[in-house]
Structure formats: C-alpha cells, structure tokens
Amino acid sequence: MKTNLKPESLSPRDEIETVISKIRELIINRQLEPGDKLPSERTLSEKFGVSRSQLRLAIQKLEFYGLVKKYPKSGTFVSKIGVGALNSMMANILHLQTPDFKSLVETRLILETKAVKLAAVRRTEQQLYQIELAHEAYINKSINGENAIDEDLLFHLKLAEASCNSVINSLMLVITPEIITNFVTNKICDKTNFSTLIKEHQDIVNAIKNNDPDQATESLKIHFNDLYQYCRT
Amino acid sequence: MKTNLKPESLSPRDEIETVISKIRELIINRQLEPGDKLPSERTLSEKFGVSRSQLRLAIQKLEFYGLVKKYPKSGTFVSKIGVGALNSMMANILHLQTPDFKSLVETRLILETKAVKLAAVRRTEQQLYQIELAHEAYINKSINGENAIDEDLLFHLKLAEASCNSVINSLMLVITPEIITNFVTNKICDKTNFSTLIKEHQDIVNAIKNNDPDQATESLKIHFNDLYQYCRT
DNA sequence: TTAACCAATTTGGTTGACCAATTATAAACT
DNA sequence: AGTTTATAATTGGTCAACCAAATTGGTTAA
Numbered sequence: 001m002k003t004n005l006k007p008e009s010l011s012p013r014d015e016i017e018t019v020i021s022k023i024r025e026l027i028i029n030r031q032l033e034p035g036d037k038l039p040s041e042r043t044l045s046e047k048f049g050v051s052r053s054q055l056r057l058a059i060q061k062l063e064f065y066g067l068v069k070k071y072p073k074s075g076t077f078v079s080k081i082g083v084g085a086l087n088s089m090m091a092n093i094l095h096l097q098t099p100d101f102k103s104l105v106e107t108r109l110i111l112e113t114k115a116v117k118l119a120a121v122r123r124t125e126q127q128l129y130q131i132e133l134a135h136e137a138y139i140n141k142s143i144n145g146e147n148a149i150d151e152d153l154l155f156h157l158k159l160a161e162a163s164c165n166s167v168i169n170s171l172m173l174v175i176t177p178e179i180i181t182n183f184v185t186n187k188i189c190d191k192t193n194f195s196t197l198i199k200e201h202q203d204i205v206n207a208i209k210n211n212d213p214d215q216a217t218e219s220l221k222i223h224f225n226d227l228y229q230y231c232r233t
Numbered sequence: 234m235k236t237n238l239k240p241e242s243l244s245p246r247d248e249i250e251t252v253i254s255k256i257r258e259l260i261i262n263r264q265l266e267p268g269d270k271l272p273s274e275r276t277l278s279e280k281f282g283v284s285r286s287q288l289r290l291a292i293q294k295l296e297f298y299g300l301v302k303k304y305p306k307s308g309t310f311v312s313k314i315g316v317g318a319l320n321s322m323m324a325n326i327l328h329l330q331t332p333d334f335k336s337l338v339e340t341r342l343i344l345e346t347k348a349v350k351l352a353a354v355r356r357t358e359q360q361l362y363q364i365e366l367a368h369e370a371y372i373n374k375s376i377n378g379e380n381a382i383d384e385d386l387l388f389h390l391k392l393a394e395a396s397c398n399s400v401i402n403s404l405m406l407v408i409t410p411e412i413i414t415n416f417v418t419n420k421i422c423d424k425t426n427f428s429t430l431i432k433e434h435q436d437i438v439n440a441i442k443n444n445d446p447d448q449a450t451e452s453l454k455i456h457f458n459d460l461y462q463y464c465r466t
Numbered sequence: 467t468t469a470a471c472c473a474a475t476t477t478g479g480t481t482g483a484c485c486a487a488t489t490a491t492a493a494a495c496t
Numbered sequence: 497a498g499t500t501t502a503t504a505a506t507t508g509g510t511c512a513a514c515c516a517a518a519t520t521g522g523t524t525a526a
Contacts, residue, residue: 040477
C-alpha cells in the first residue's frame with residue numbers, strides 16, 4: 001500500500017498539461033475570451049500553484065500551436081479563434097500521442113510527392129544544380145559499395161528545398177530526422193541494389209530538369225514503392 | 234555616425250543563431266561527430282560567450298528539428314545522422330524564413346486532401362459521429378446568417394483527426410491557426426453563399442460515411458476550389 | 467479643454483544560484 | 497584480482513531574484 005505522502009506533486013511534464021487544462025477551462029467558462037489578454041505570468045503561476053518557469057513552458061507550447069500570441073514586455077493574448085475550435089485544439093494538444101513510425105513515413109510520402117511535383121515547375125537553376133550535386137555525391141559514394149545513407153538524405157532534402165514552399169521544407173526538416181533514426185532500427189532500406197537506386201534518383205532529377213511534374217511524381221512513386229507497400233500493411 | 238559602443242551585443246534571437254552556427258562549425262571541423270556527447274551546457278555557454286539560458290534555447294531548437302537528443306541529467310547527444318545532412322539541415326534552420334501565406338495554404342490543401350482520403354478508409358464510427366456533429370453545428374449556425382467560421386474550422390479539424398494519422402493531425406494543428414488569423418486580413422473566404430458551403434460539406438461527410446476515398450478527395454477539391462485558384466496566382 | 471510629458475508600475479525576458487538524478491571514481495571487502 | 501559499495505563530481509532541470517522595455521496614469525503647460 002502506497003503512502004503517497006505528496007499527492008499534489010506532479011512531474012513537470014504533468015504540470016504543463018495541468019496549466020493548459022486550467023487555461024482551457026478559463027476559456028470554456030468564458031472567463032477568458034478570444035483576443036483577451038491573459039493575466040500576467042506571475043498572477044497565473046500563483047493562481048495555478050506552479051512556478052513561473054513551468055507556466056512559461058505551458059504558454060510556450062500554446063504559442064507553438066498558435067493558440068496564444070506573445071508580445072514582449074506587453075502581454076500574452078488569446079488568438080482570435082472561436083471558442084469551440086480553441087477548446088478542441090487544446091484537447092488535441094493534451095492528448096497528443098508520440099508520433100508512430102507509420103504515420104511519419106506516410107506523411108513524408110505525401111509531402112515529398114507534392115514537393116517534387118512543385119519542384120519540377122518552380123525549381124531555379126541554382127536549386128537544380130544543388131540537386132544534381134547531391135545526386136553525384138550519392139553516386140560517387142554508392143559505386144564504391146559504401147553506405148550512402150547520408151548522401152541519400154541530403155538528396156531528398158534538396159528536393160524539398162526546390163519545391164519553393166517554405167512550409168513543406170520546414171515540415172520535411174522536422175519529420176525527416178525522426179524517420180532516419182528509426183530507419184536504422186526498422187531496417188526498411190537497402191533492399192534493392194545501389195544501381196537501381198541510382199537510376200531511380202536519376203529519373204527524378206531528369207523530370208525536374210525537364211520541368212515535367214507528372215513524370216517527377218511518377219518517378220518518386222517508383223522510388224518509394226517499398227515505402228508505399230510498408231504503409232499499406 | 235554611430236559610435237557603436239557595444240559591438241559584441243546581439244539580440245537574444247541572434248545569439249541563438251550564433252550558437253547554432255558555432256555548433257555547426259564544430260561538426261564540420263569534425264570536433265563533434267554524429268552520436269557524440271556535446272560538452273556540458275556550462276562549458277559551451279562559456280566557450281561561446283553566451284549565457285546558459287540562451288545556449289539552452291539554441292539546443293532546444295536543435296532538438297525540435299531532431300538534430301540533437303537530450304537525456305536528462307546525463308547529456309545532450311548529436312543525432313546519428315551523416316555530417317553532410319547535419320550541415321545542410323543546420324544551414325536550413327539558420328536561414329528559415331517566416332512562412333509565407335501562400336505556402337501555408339498550399340500545404341494545408343495537400344495535407345487535408347490526403348487526410349479526407351485516409352479518413353474515408355480508416356474513420357471509426359466515433360470519428361464519423363464527431364464529423365457529423367461538427368457539420369450539424371455548422372449548419373445550425375450558418376442558416377441563421379451568422380458567421381460560422383469557428384464551426385467551419387472545427388469541422389475541418391475533425392476531418393484531420395479521422396485520418397488516423399497522428400502526424401498529419403499534428404501538422405494540421407500547427408498550420409491551421411496561422412492560416413485562420415491571416416484569413417481575416419486576406420479576405421479569401423465568404424465568397425460563396427452558405428447553402429453552397431453546406432452542400433459541399435455534406436458531400437465530404439457522405440463520401441467519408443460511404444468509405445469512398447476518391448469521392449471524398451473530389452468533394453474536398455471542389456470545396457477548396459477558390460483556395461486552389463489562389464495558390465496558382 | 468487638450469495635448470505632451472514624466473514617473474511609477476507592470477510586463478515578459480534573463481540571469482546566476484540551487485536541486486536531484488546520473489555517472490565516474492575510488493575504496494573496501496571477499 | 498575481481499566485484500561491490502560508497503563517495504565525489506558532473507549533468508540537465510528548476511527556481512526566485514533581477515532587468516529593461518512598455519504601458520499607464522496623473523500632472524502640467526499651451
């Protein structure tokens with residue numbers, strides 16, 4: 001039987017969620033409306049019974065999801081979003097699960113498929129050169145029989161850059177490393193031989209060079225065929 | 234003529250970028266290899282001439298993009314990604330522009346189009362019910378002539394949830410509020426009358442209900458026709 | 467009455483000191 | 497000599513005090 005001497009003590013992580021829950025209740029109870037200025041950090045930390053640093057972390061998280069907006073030395077304001085949406089989004093944030101590998105891969109496929117399509121239309125000469133450079137580096141490393149996973153990653157990052165869509169590029173930057181690190185453990189790559197992979201890369205490069213978005217999309221789908229299969233299982 | 238008495242003083246934002254640049258140089262010069270443990274925060278802050286809090290913020294940013302991994306009370310470690318990729322990603326992070334509105338909308342279209350397609354296949358009965366509930370709320374608010382932008386947003390968030398892809402759902406949560414707030418200023422919505430919008434929503438709901446992914450995709454494209462046009466301009 | 471200015475207060479941002487968990491080191495016992 | 501245990505040093509995490517910018521309210525001069 002646990003004595004549980006300190007029932008009020010929570011881990012910092014839980015404290016952050018507690019703060020978000022409390023702020024959510026304030027909004028639900030209409031004590032805090034969209035557009036309103038939040039009470040000062042000191043006031044809220046005292047009101048919620050947490051330290052100011054923990055409260056700041058909670059607000060930082062809310063700001064990351066765009067639910068509040070901070071103005072330095074001035075105050076923090078609730079975003080001008082409807083109460084229902086605010087409520088739902090906060091519930092989502094509170095229940096956020098750590099992303100599963102399959103969702104990561106699936107999302108990567110979606111984003112990169114669109115990225116190469118856009119790249120074929122929008123790429124600058126400079127970006128095309130960067131892609132070709134990365135492609136050559138991949139070839140040189142690969143023909144020596146060495147593992148060229150680094151060069152492969154770099155090649156795909158350059159594809160995302162050439163989409164000329166800053167959001168796609170950012171999102172790819174966020175989800176790619178997580179995929180790479182899990183890749184090593186899940187052993188999904190190195191199924192085919194390197195010469196096939198080189199040719200698949202070359203097809204993508206050519207399509208982008210020729211400003212052919214449909215061909216670029218098709219070439220990428222072929223290249224990612226294994227990944228597509230994986231997502232269906 | 235400016236006297237510039239404190240040439241070394243930078244804004245905190247710039248200090249963070251300075252720290253990332255310095256860490257990047259360490260990696261380029263092979264003084265820090267993938268998988269290595271970084272020097273302690275105190276050591277690095279002294280070495281770089283910044284306060285520990287600023288250094289922590291820089292490392293927090295690197296961790297967000299998956300370039301380093303923190304283990305509490307133990308140390309911070311460089312992710313096991315190739316040097317070339319690390320270098321390129323850090324350069325990307327340093328040059329990250331604040332996302333432009335068109336990229337945001339374009340990415341939202343990509344993600345939500347795929348989300349409804351997946352939702353039509355994977356949605357649970359509970360998720361379908363949530364979507365229908367949000368749809369009815371939208372109708373009830375809309376037929377009174379009131380602005381139902383909140384209910385509309387909620388409806389679309391439920392669609393993303395029903396995709397059963399945690400990453401898509403998270404990304405939608407991140408980019409949606411930013412779009413909404415800019416929507417008000419850019420005045421892209423309220424072009425069509427509410428009865429048309431209700432029917433478009435209804436078509437999406439029906440397609441998801443009937444587990445028809447292609448129809449769901451098509452219905453959403455019709456609904457987002459104005460947005461597609463906007464992205465092409 | 468109005469506008470401009472100034473001081474006091476409030477704000478988020480920043481810092482150096484402290485904390486507990488972890489790890490490295492060395493001593494001690496078998 | 498090898499293993500275990502005790503101890504000291506190092507680590508990232510946390511906190512309360514401090515800082516400068518921004519706001520606010522009142523006062524004064526036009």
